[in-house]
Amino acid sequence: MSTPKLLAVSVVAALLVAPTVVRAEGPGLGQPLSPDEIPRFATYVMPDGRNLPSGHGSATEGAEIYAGQCASCHGATGIEGPIMPPVGPNKVWAKPAGRHWPYATTLFDYIRRAMPFNAPKSLSDDQVYALAAFILYRNGVIAEDAVMDAESLPKVVMPNRDKFVDVWATQGNKPW
Amino acid sequence: MTSASNDLRTFDSALERVAGGGLLSRRRLLGGSLLIGGAAATTLGIARQAQATAASAPWTVVAGEPVRGYGMPAAQEAQVKRAPIQPYKDLAPQFSFSGTPHQHLRGTITPNGLHFEVYHGGRPKLDPDQHSLMIHGLVERPLKFDRVSLERYPMVTQIHFLECSGNSFFNAIMDKPMQVGCDMLHGLLSNAEWTGIPLSVLMDEAGVKPVGKWVIAIGNDAPSVARSIPIEKIMGDGILALYQNGEHIRPEQGYPMRLLLPGYEGNMNIKWVTSLWVTDAPVHSKHESGEYTELLADGRTAEFTFAMGVKSVITHPSATLTMSGPGYYEISGVAWSGAGLVRKVELSADGGQSWAEAELVAPVLPRALTRFRMPWHWNGAPAQLLSRAADETGAVQPTRTAWKKKYDPSNFLHNNSIQAWQITPQGSVENVYT
Numbered sequence: 001m002s003t004p005k006l007l008a009v010s011v012v013a014a015l016l017v018a019p020t021v022v023r024a025e026g027p028g029l030g031q032p033l034s035p036d037e038i039p040r041f042a043t044y045v046m047p048d049g050r051n052l053p054s055g056h057g058s059a060t061e062g063a064e065i066y067a068g069q070c071a072s073c074h075g076a077t078g079i080e081g082p083i084m085p086p087v088g089p090n091k092v093w094a095k096p097a098g099r100h101w102p103y104a105t106t107l108f109d110y111i112r113r114a115m116p117f118n119a120p121k122s123l124s125d126d127q128v129y130a131l132a133a134f135i136l137y138r139n140g141v142i143a144e145d146a147v148m149d150a151e152s153l154p155k156v157v158m159p160n161r162d163k164f165v166d167v168w169a170t171q172g173n174k175p176w
Numbered sequence: 177m178t179s180a181s182n183d184l185r186t187f188d189s190a191l192e193r194v195a196g197g198g199l200l201s202r203r204r205l206l207g208g209s210l211l212i213g214g215a216a217a218t219t220l221g222i223a224r225q226a227q228a229t230a231a232s233a234p235w236t237v238v239a240g241e242p243v244r245g246y247g248m249p250a251a252q253e254a255q256v257k258r259a260p261i262q263p264y265k266d267l268a269p270q271f272s273f274s275g276t277p278h279q280h281l282r283g284t285i286t287p288n289g290l291h292f293e294v295y296h297g298g299r300p301k302l303d304p305d306q307h308s309l310m311i312h313g314l315v316e317r318p319l320k321f322d323r324v325s326l327e328r329y330p331m332v333t334q335i336h337f338l339e340c341s342g343n344s345f346f347n348a349i350m351d352k353p354m355q356v357g358c359d360m361l362h363g364l365l366s367n368a369e370w371t372g373i374p375l376s377v378l379m380d381e382a383g384v385k386p387v388g389k390w391v392i393a394i395g396n397d398a399p400s401v402a403r404s405i406p407i408e409k410i411m412g413d414g415i416l417a418l419y420q421n422g423e424h425i426r427p428e429q430g431y432p433m434r435l436l437l438p439g440y441e442g443n444m445n446i447k448w449v450t451s452l453w454v455t456d457a458p459v460h461s462k463h464e465s466g467e468y469t470e471l472l473a474d475g476r477t478a479e480f481t482f483a484m485g486v487k488s489v490i491t492h493p494s495a496t497l498t499m500s501g502p503g504y505y506e507i508s509g510v511a512w513s514g515a516g517l518v519r520k521v522e523l524s525a526d527g528g529q530s531w532a533e534a535e536l537v538a539p540v541l542p543r544a545l546t547r548f549r550m551p552w553h554w555n556g557a558p559a560q561l562l563s564r565a566a567d568e569t570g571a572v573q574p575t576r577t578a579w580k581k582k583y584d585p586s587n588f589l590h591n592n593s594i595q596a597w598q599i600t601p602q603g604s605v606e607n608v609y610t
Contacts, residue, residue: 030319
């Protein structure tokens with residue numbers, strides 16, 4: 001097969017299958033965004049601890065908050081559910097947050113932005129640190145008296161961290 | 177013997193079979209329908225004659241209704257609705273989803289009122305005048321856009337499916353196949369014409385720094401749903417969608433704006449999107465850490481599983497529909513792939529012993545639903561219908577058994593396995609596992 005023919009075939013194939021989005025210039029109507037206009041929920045706490053706020057909490061403090069704010073959905077001790085119990089192993093949910101998730105920082109950010117279900121964003125940073133500590137303690141990941149804050153939380157080594165296969169990194173857009 | 181059964185015999189002997197169980201040559205699509213059409217015209221002619229002396233129908237003797245501002249389906253179609261599921265009932269009623277009733281739809285475009293929904297924290301009562309899109313993080317110029325400005329940007333129009341990675345979850349995890357329709361079994365799948373701004377235009381205006389490798393998209397809803405998206409996808413074919421099938425996108429779909437990432441699992445197509453935060457790494461948000469990761473058979477977990485696998489389902493006939501006696505039918509269904517074009521759909525009417533290729537109905541578009549069809553003569557005996565799709569990458573839809581083998585028994589995500597429908601002699605259609 002000659003090279004020009006190969007080229008022609010591949011060009012035609014590219015035209016047929018390439019995404020039809022055409023790069024275009026916009027009218028440039030975006031307005032400058034200043035840092036104080038960006039709500040914390042427009043960012044996320046990173047696994048290495050970037051964006052964690054000051055504040056702290058322990059499992060003991062978290063137990064009380066959990067009983068009042070969380071137990072009705074997630075279960076009295078965190079394993080009963082019915083909704084996605086965060087403590088494992090349990091019989092309801094195979095991916096409990098405090099055991100399955102690869103990074104403890106996600107506990108902090110998710111609780112802060114999305115919990116409790118009917119009053120998201122209502123907990124203080126101290127309360128959120130305390131709840132993260134309680135869930136980690138109940139999963140046997142940290143000690144009962146460990147204090148979680150911007151320094152200690154990212155250092156928590158989650159038990160499942162090395163068991164993830166990053167499909168995007170290993171095979172891109174090829175489905176698993 | 178009546179003349180009708182004589183006709184049927186003649187018809188039956190003229191059929192060109194291409195596989196077992198009564199699958200017919202696709203050449204019959206035209207010829208067969210002509211034959212049927214001829215018979216129908218005769219019947220219709222007799223009926224007209226008989227009606228000539230009958231009383232006029234009541235709606236033909238008075239003036240009808242005037243125009244209306246926004247049309248609705250016929251009152252008689254009111255039962256065609258999404259199938260709602262609230263798994264935690266009164267404890268968290270807003271954590272809910274609803275499936276498109278594919279067993280009642282033909283063609284490929286999902287009507288806007290029937291597009292599937294998944295809510296992690298309910299549908300927000302969002303004020304669009306207070307909504308803006310922010311682009312910030314690792315960019316040269318952090319920017320915000322209101323929706324009036326966005327309407328002035330160049331827009332593209334593309335047809336794409338959206339599928340929740342939890343679609344077909346009942347078949348994934350239920351020990352016995354549930355006898356419910358395609359709305360419940362495969363309804364977290366829809367297909368629409370989306371119009372919006374290429375994300376590359378907006379990102380270029382902000383100027384992504386070379387260290388910016390991921391975009392964290394965040395919704396303006398109660399749980400502020402967040403997903404990490406590779407910059408390649410955002411800049412490649414990502415769209416900020418403002419319109420759905422020609423009208424502004426519905427509140428259910430993220431009004432006034434949502435992400436549209438062709439072929440990627442539904443949850444990443446962030447609804448009510450308000451923030452595109454450029455970072456050097458993924459954030460491992462809740463949804464990409466737990467809810468949308470897949471436990472594998474070997475104890476590991478698949479994460480960042482973005483593109484949806486090749487898949488198909490026969491919608492006609494399908495569970496909850498019933499056969500109306502032996503004879504000619506057109507098997508019809510939909511196929512799709514998050515990796516590109518559907519190349520081929522094979523059908524079996526004998527439980528997988530023999531297969532024949534269905535016709536793909538044009539247009540066949542990448543990362544969009546493709547309708548397939550094939551003529552079929554059902555002889556009234558038990559039959560088992562299967563459809564098996566293949567895409568342009570060569571990937572082929574697996575059997576349920578093969579799919580289950582890859583995963584932990586609890587996994588219900590990314591189930592693209594073959595759906596089997598058992599036709600009973602009584603004419604009911606049952607969901608079965610193979």
